[in-house]
Amino acid sequence: MKHYIKAGWSLFILLLCISAYTSAQTVKKPSLNHLAIYVVDLEKSTTFYRDIIGLETMDEPFKDGHHSWFKVGPHSQVHIISGAQAPTTHNKNTHICFSVPVMNDFLANLRRQHISYEDWAGKPDAVTNRVDGVKQVWLQDPDGYWIEINDDKY
Structure with missing residues (x-):
């Protein structure tokens, strides 16, 4: 009987170790919650992101x-915040991308x-064809932020 109890405890401890290992392996990684963009004219930027980019507006708590808040994923948003004094110059390498x-x-x-x-490359009215077959274009919002639009299938 003692042998079975000892084996039972060993099995229990083994199961605890496996459970702890499995839990450690399923720890969630960080995910994008939101991007915030500081703009000069809230109405103009809201119209741009809603009507040109096609983002879905959502209720904002303030x-x-x-x-202005836009839903861009199950738990991701873009926040447009007014108060910037003037548009600023941005490098194309710093951009937001939407598919x-x-x-x-x-x-x-x-x-x-x-x-x-x-x-x-900056050629007007042209589309970049990436080596993986994805097409992409670049445009700027009213405050000069660069936006990449592509047709990547996710």
């Missing part, structure tokens, strides 16, 4: 007239709205 389901539809909307875009 209700102070200085914020769209159909690049041609997105480009047609840019043309309808008279929004200029370019390829990575």
